[in-house]
Amino acid sequence: MIRDDIKAAQVTAMKAGDKDARAAISLIQAAIKNRDIEVRTGSAPADDDALVVEVLQKMVKQRRESIAMYEQGGRPELAAAEAREVAVIERFLPQQMSEAETTAAIESIKADLSATGMKDMGRVMAELKARHAANLDMSKASGLVKAALS
Structure with a gap:
């Protein structure tokens, strides 16, 4: 399951001292937890991966919009930080169709x-x-x- 991959990546990032990845993965986990609270099913839904993928896709979309705004506003350092987060989030998404x-x-x-x-x-x-x-x-x-x- 994607949730397990995310948890394992969090541990790996903490052990490696990768602050950027650790911060992005923490954001992912928080977004998933918020989505779980919204659903309030009491237990994991039957297709948990679909829920997680939906959250991840939304996060990527938000960050791409932020990157565009930062670039328009002349803030390349903030755009680069968002791009690094997108790279971490996309590691957990299934391969996209061509x-x-x-x-x-x-x-x-x-x-x-x-x-x-x-x-x-x-x-x-x-x-x-x-x-x-x-x-x-x-x-x-x-x-x-x-x-x-x-």
């Missing part, structure tokens, strides 16, 4: 749903998220779905 794989998945879903135009974009996006949420950046996929349906 653009070609994403396009193939979209075409498959488009055929399955008999989607023909932009009016079907919501259905296609929902099915894409249901099938491939853990391995796909949905913001990038949105543009590819638009292109496939237009």
